[in-house]
Amino acid sequence: MTTLSVDELRAAVARELPGVRADLERLVRIPGIAFDGFDFTPLERSAEAVAELLRAEGLEVQISRIGEGHPAVIGKKAAPAGAPTVLLYAHHDVQPPGDMSQWRTDPFEPTEIDGRLYGRGAADDKAGVMAHIAALRAFGDQLPVGVVLFIEGEEEFGSASLEDLLKKHQSELTADVIVIADSANWDIGVPALTTSLRGIVNSFVTVEVLQSAVHSGMYGGAVPDALMVMSRLLATLHDERGDVAVAGLVSKPASPLDYPEDRFRSEAGILDGVDLIGTGRIVDRIWTRPAISILGIDAPGTEGAPNALIPKAKAKLSMRLAPGDDPKSAYEALKAHLTKFVPWNAKISFEFEHDGNACVIDATGKYFDAVRDAFKVAYNGADTVEVGIGGSIPFIATFQEMFPNASIMVTGVEDPMSGAHGPNESLHLGEFERVCLAETLLLRNVALA
Numbered sequence: 001m002t003t004l005s006v007d008e009l010r011a012a013v014a015r016e017l018p019g020v021r022a023d024l025e026r027l028v029r030i031p032g033i034a035f036d037g038f039d040f041t042p043l044e045r046s047a048e049a050v051a052e053l054l055r056a057e058g059l060e061v062q063i064s065r066i067g068e069g070h071p072a073v074i075g076k077k078a079a080p081a082g083a084p085t086v087l088l089y090a091h092h093d094v095q096p097p098g099d100m101s102q103w104r105t106d107p108f109e110p111t112e113i114d115g116r117l118y119g120r121g122a123a124d125d126k127a128g129v130m131a132h133i134a135a136l137r138a139f140g141d142q143l144p145v146g147v148v149l150f151i152e153g154e155e156e157f158g159s160a161s162l163e164d165l166l167k168k169h170q171s172e173l174t175a176d177v178i179v180i181a182d183s184a185n186w187d188i189g190v191p192a193l194t195t196s197l198r199g200i201v202n203s204f205v206t207v208e209v210l211q212s213a214v215h216s217g218m219y220g221g222a223v224p225d226a227l228m229v230m231s232r233l234l235a236t237l238h239d240e241r242g243d244v245a246v247a248g249l250v251s252k253p254a255s256p257l258d259y260p261e262d263r264f265r266s267e268a269g270i271l272d273g274v275d276l277i278g279t280g281r282i283v284d285r286i287w288t289r290p291a292i293s294i295l296g297i298d299a300p301g302t303e304g305a306p307n308a309l310i311p312k313a314k315a316k317l318s319m320r321l322a323p324g325d326d327p328k329s330a331y332e333a334l335k336a337h338l339t340k341f342v343p344w345n346a347k348i349s350f351e352f353e354h355d356g357n358a359c360v361i362d363a364t365g366k367y368f369d370a371v372r373d374a375f376k377v378a379y380n381g382a383d384t385v386e387v388g389i390g391g392s393i394p395f396i397a398t399f400q401e402m403f404p405n406a407s408i409m410v411t412g413v414e415d416p417m418s419g420a421h422g423p424n425e426s427l428h429l430g431e432f433e434r435v436c437l438a439e440t441l442l443l444r445n446v447a448l449a
């Protein structure tokens with residue numbers, strides 16, 4: 001199979017970049033959010049916009065959904081005779097913008113400042129969508145592999161219909177190599193392959209003590225209030241050192257990679273003097289051990305709070321699970337822990353939101369060699385680092401089960417300063433060009449492998 005040369009592809013990516021950037025900005029302007037309570041019409045527009053971009057590259061495109069689920073875009077171009085097929089994954093939905101007062105620019109108006117493009121989804125994961133399209137454009141009509149693009153529309157809200165979507169389209173999605181452009185590089189200029197991700201269980205816990213609010217002077221001292229109960233209860237989730245105290249969760253050692261504490265502190269933006277929690281190496285704590293975070297509490301606000309005992313409080317908890325743990329049994333372990341430790345026999349109840357499996361990837365074989373070679377060229381000789389990710393892409397475990405023979409490469413456009421999910425999310429534009437080139441060369445190397 002003849003294919004364009006590395007130099008031709010390098011020039012082609014440089015030529016395509018301005019158009020790719022313009023289309024990325026167009027996508028960032030569409031606030032497609034799959035969280036309950038949001039207007040879902042932008043997700044339709046964003047699916048249509050992605051579909052249009054894929055049609056323009058000569059792919060056969062369909063927008064697919066399961067029931068009330070959000071629209072995924074599937075685009076396909078058959079492989080030249082004898083060539084492998086590569087499935088390219090990204091998601092077009094984004095996280096909600098969160099506290100608008102924290103954004104320095106409009107989250108849905110892409111803005112370049114000092115070499116970074118700011119906007120919700122500019123990195124996670126609209127840049128992933130556009131990296132795939134950049135590679136298609138670089139090859140034009142000389143694509144040396146078959147491709148199938150799968151651009152999901154509800155990744156950030158737990159991928160509820162993903163498994164059914166994959167089943168529905170299983171034959172169309174079958175591929176030799178899967179490239180998931182939804183992760184992060186180790187540093188700017190240092191490419192990474194992600195080889196482990198944590199699982200997740202999101203749920204709610206509610207505690208109740210009274211039929212309704214009563215005078216805090218008349219009853220306080222003998223009747224507990226719901227926030228007191230909730231505070232004590234949540235405090236039992238971690239031990240004195242900050243390690244998770246729920247029994248029955250899996251913990252493993254992470255890769256030998258060193259994540260220096262000062263670098264970690266500065267990337268996290270933790271305030272001077274505030275301690276880290278947990279024990280052991282940082283990569284163990286964030287990649288291969290459980291974490292429990294309290295994402296929110298429903299209770300009266302402080303402003304105008306009357307002198308009354310609060311009858312009821314609700315908290316949202318997010319558990320991250322080590323590879324090898326099972327979300328269903330971990331959720332049972334969490335409920336058993338909370339039921340055991342709820343103080344003063346307060347009434348306790350639970351509500352499940354969503355979960356997803358962790359995964360581990362064995363990054364060996366000819367296709368992984370092909371990707372390492374591609375990255376080395378795109379990153380001017382830098383070696384690829386194998387990293388874990390504390391976040392979750394539940395989709396990957398599902399893919400591993402359904403396509404056990406495919407090599408799954410988890411790559412991405414994020415860097416430690418991208419601030420995904422927070423205010424002022426941004427994409428490093430220099431890194432984005434390297435990612436586009438890396439993916440283009442990856443397709444070339446897969447064809448030659």
Ligand code: BES
Nearest residue numbers: 124156157158182183184356389391392
């Ligand atoms: N792109 C992230 C996964 C990720 C997180 C990669 C951190 C690199 C660093 C993905 O879009 C994401 O955020 N997933 C959700 C999944 C959840 C809703 C099931 C997450 O981890 O919160």
Ligand code: MN
Nearest residue numbers: 091124125182
């Ligand atoms: Mn993502």
